[in-house]
Amino acid sequence: MSRNKISIKRILSAALAAGMALTMTTAVYADEPYTAYNYDYWDDAIPSQSAYRVDRTVTGADMGLDRLSDKNDPLYVGDDAPASLKDAKDLYYDSDNETFWLCDSGNNRILRLDGDLKVTGCYTGFDGQTEIGVAEDGESKFLNPAGIYVKESIFDDELYVYIADTDNSRAVKCTVESDREMSLVQEYTKPDTELYDSETFNPSKILADKAENIYVVCKSVNKGSVQFDKNGDFQGFYGANRVEVTAAVIAQKLWRKIASNEQIAGMTRNVPVEYANFDIDEDGFIYTVTEAANATTDAVKKLNPAGYNIWDNAVGDEYSFGDVASEYDATTNTTYKCRLTDIVVSDNGTINILDYENGRVFQYDKLCNLLCIFGTKNSTSDQAGSFLGPNAIEARGTEIFILDGSKNDITVYTETTFGKDVHEAVLLYDEGKYSEAKSEWEDVVKRDGGYALAYVGLGKAALNDGEYSEALDYFEIAYDQDDYDKAFKYAREEFLRNNFTVIMIVVIVLIVLIIVYKVLKKKGVRLIKRKKKEGE
Amino acid sequence: MYEFTPVGWLKHCVFHPVEGFEDLRWKKQGSMKIAMLIVLFFFIAMVVDRQLTGFQFNDSYVKVFNVVPLIVQSVVYFFTWVIGNWAICTLLDGEGTLKKICIYSAYALVPYIVCTFVAVLFSNFLVQDESIWIYAIQYLGMGWSVILMIQAMRAAHQYSFGKTLASIIGTLIAMLLILFLAILLLSLFQQVYVFGYSVYTEIAYRIRG
Numbered sequence: 001m002s003r004n005k006i007s008i009k010r011i012l013s014a015a016l017a018a019g020m021a022l023t024m025t026t027a028v029y030a031d032e033p034y035t036a037y038n039y040d041y042w043d044d045a046i047p048s049q050s051a052y053r054v055d056r057t058v059t060g061a062d063m064g065l066d067r068l069s070d071k072n073d074p075l076y077v078g079d080d081a082p083a084s085l086k087d088a089k090d091l092y093y094d095s096d097n098e099t100f101w102l103c104d105s106g107n108n109r110i111l112r113l114d115g116d117l118k119v120t121g122c123y124t125g126f127d128g129q130t131e132i133g134v135a136e137d138g139e140s141k142f143l144n145p146a147g148i149y150v151k152e153s154i155f156d157d158e159l160y161v162y163i164a165d166t167d168n169s170r171a172v173k174c175t176v177e178s179d180r181e182m183s184l185v186q187e188y189t190k191p192d193t194e195l196y197d198s199e200t201f202n203p204s205k206i207l208a209d210k211a212e213n214i215y216v217v218c219k220s221v222n223k224g225s226v227q228f229d230k231n232g233d234f235q236g237f238y239g240a241n242r243v244e245v246t247a248a249v250i251a252q253k254l255w256r257k258i259a260s261n262e263q264i265a266g267m268t269r270n271v272p273v274e275y276a277n278f279d280i281d282e283d284g285f286i287y288t289v290t291e292a293a294n295a296t297t298d299a300v301k302k303l304n305p306a307g308y309n310i311w312d313n314a315v316g317d318e319y320s321f322g323d324v325a326s327e328y329d330a331t332t333n334t335t336y337k338c339r340l341t342d343i344v345v346s347d348n349g350t351i352n353i354l355d356y357e358n359g360r361v362f363q364y365d366k367l368c369n370l371l372c373i374f375g376t377k378n379s380t381s382d383q384a385g386s387f388l389g390p391n392a393i394e395a396r397g398t399e400i401f402i403l404d405g406s407k408n409d410i411t412v413y414t415e416t417t418f419g420k421d422v423h424e425a426v427l428l429y430d431e432g433k434y435s436e437a438k439s440e441w442e443d444v445v446k447r448d449g450g451y452a453l454a455y456v457g458l459g460k461a462a463l464n465d466g467e468y469s470e471a472l473d474y475f476e477i478a479y480d481q482d483d484y485d486k487a488f489k490y491a492r493e494e495f496l497r498n499n500f501t502v503i504m505i506v507v508i509v510l511i512v513l514i515i516v517y518k519v520l521k522k523k524g525v526r527l528i529k530r531k532k533k534e535g536e
Numbered sequence: 537m538y539e540f541t542p543v544g545w546l547k548h549c550v551f552h553p554v555e556g557f558e559d560l561r562w563k564k565q566g567s568m569k570i571a572m573l574i575v576l577f578f579f580i581a582m583v584v585d586r587q588l589t590g591f592q593f594n595d596s597y598v599k600v601f602n603v604v605p606l607i608v609q610s611v612v613y614f615f616t617w618v619i620g621n622w623a624i625c626t627l628l629d630g631e632g633t634l635k636k637i638c639i640y641s642a643y644a645l646v647p648y649i650v651c652t653f654v655a656v657l658f659s660n661f662l663v664q665d666e667s668i669w670i671y672a673i674q675y676l677g678m679g680w681s682v683i684l685m686i687q688a689m690r691a692a693h694q695y696s697f698g699k700t701l702a703s704i705i706g707t708l709i710a711m712l713l714i715l716f717l718a719i720l721l722l723s724l725f726q727q728v729y730v731f732g733y734s735v736y737t738e739i740a741y742r743i744r745g
Contacts, residue, residue: 042597042599044599476591479598481591481592481664482592482664484591484592485592485663485664488590488591488592488663489663489665492661492663
């Protein structure tokens with residue numbers, strides 16, 4: 001009997017232990033291969049929550065690129081059409097038609113993908129009046145196309161594809177005829193004018209504004225992007241960078257003053273670095289990034305249509321982009337620099353900048369507040385979420401797509417709950433709806449108590465609601481001196497108004513006391529003297 | 537005439553920049569105790585300026601508080617000044633003794649210390665638009681102290697105005713030299729210590745086998 005009991009107990013406990021073990025093993029989860037961080041008032045890196053997590057990575061096979069070599073498929077290109085990407089350089093999302101356009105540069109083709117990143121079109125060239133790169137079948141083939149831009153025209157509602165065909169030294173504007181064919185509308189080649197004084201014309205990135213002016217970033221052209229009008233005429237250069245002032249530049253400027261003409265001819269010239277990439281937003285502002293390592297001058301610019309930089313620190317602002325300091329990796333004995341390679345403005349107004357060197361994405365809001373940093377590039381780059389050669393970044397709403405030209409895939413990032421809270425809060429905050437953003441900011445603080453922008457938001461909400469002392473506390477946590485100052489002004493006013501009578505009474509009493517003291521001092525002395533006299 | 541308490545003499549010096557220190561010298565007054573107290577307050581003023589300035593004006597790195605740089609900036613600089621000035625002016629026929637220079641210099645610092653305290657107090661009531669008041673007070677204190685310091689050195693050494701200025705510039709150079717040598721000496725001793733320590737460990741390992 002007792003033996004039976006024991007065995008039942010044993011069986012029960014064993015079952016329980018097994019059950020526990022099972023539930024424990026199910027609690028395994030995959031973490032991002034990087035630590036999320038943010039910068040505070042002193043530019044110290046502060047650990048933060050991940051605002052984005054890797055949703056999936058999409059390779060050529062996932063896109064269905066094997067269809068291109070399948071004879072029975074309508075997308076059949078040829079038997080030897082590669083089923084993977086090769087050194088892909090640019091990705092563009094056409095939000096009107098919900099299609100992605102991908103420059104598969106190494107395979108000399110343009111791919112059209114649908115919203116789920118499945119291939120729906122493949123273009124190796126186009127038909128039309130041209131003499132460059134014409135193949136036997138009469139099609140003008142692409143050669144290392146590195147940049148693409150797609151926009152529906154406001155003039156004739158036609159969908160135009162703009163392609164920077166780098167190694168053919170041309171940029172083209174095409175219309176889409178079918179899943180396999182494009183036809184040429186306009187070809188832009190090296191401008192035949194004195195103004196264009198560069199030897200080469202190798203477009204690497206391309207944009208078009210609403211008036212269908214074309215902007216082309218060319219390799220080793222440092223006067224800005226080359227601008228063409230709708231008819232294909234060269235218009236000039238647009239938005240050049242400035243030379244970054246370093247000690248070497250100043251020294252050379254001094255040397256030039258005393259050097260002879262022959263010596264000057266032998267010196268290297270200080271020229272600005274050309275920008276690497278750009279993007280255009282709904283309002284027609286063009287955002288540029290410069291890939292020079294640790295660039296501080298004109299690293300990221302927001303250009304108005306006249307080419308004037310709105311984010312110019314020379315006029316007293318303090319915009320900073322990318323990593324603050326170079327990061328030293330003790331394990332590999334290398335110092336990582338910051339090399340910003342691509343920029344994209346999302347529909348919700350966030351500005352995403354891709355750092356090629358560290359594989360990091362820096363996300364800013366409209367007012368250049370740093371929202372989050374994610375992504376990495378490390379030795380274990382086989383992990384999802386880390387990169388080898390991040391070439392392009394693209395955004396669809398809150399999703400971020402990163403095209404890796406070395407791993408030949410696209411990594412899709414989706415926002416976490418924390419990221420969602422931040423985005424919702426920032427959206428309201430940037431519109432000036434501080435009180436409405438309050439509950440969102442509170443959600444953010446619940447997940448990351450060190451998120452400075454949240455405290456600024458909460459402080460502004462409190463200031464809006466007239467709760468000054470609360471606002472002061474929030475601004476102090478965020479170390480936001482300017483907003484603290486504003487709140488302090490109101491708080492001081494309120495304090496004076498509430499305690500006016502008390503303060504006045506104290507002041508009057510003090511004055512009276514001083515007068516009485518002085519009078520008594522004089523009279524008292526006299527009284528003593530008089531008493532002394534009387535005593536005598 | 538001029539029968540003051542020691543604190544009264546301090547007041548007289550501060551408010552009479554032209555004749556104050558001459559009177560002090562003539563009457564052989566000046567208290568070393570008060571001078572040391574002033575140096576202590578000089579240090580306290582530094583700490584207060586860093587820690588208690590109103591939030592909207594405070595640009596210091598608040599995450600760490602290290603008192604050593606503040607001691608160096610107040611106490612160490614003061615005594616380097618005194619020693620440097622004594623060294624220079626002994627060579628330049630100055631009449632001041634080390635004690636006299638110490639007392640007179642400390643007295644001359646009073647306006648700066650007081651104005652720092654007042655500026656810190658004001659910074660807790662004012663906003664950035666009114667910051668001109670704080671700067672005005674700070675510059676007033678600084679200017680006043682500089683004038684007093686020139687007068688103090690002139691009285692202490694019985695120099696002409698030009699010679700005083702020259703001796704002050706010389707003193708600043710001497711201060712730099714002293715600090716440089718001090719740092720050199722410190723690093724040297726540190727290396728000697730490291731050498732001695734490594735010899736000790738070497739021997740200790742040998743003995744243990």
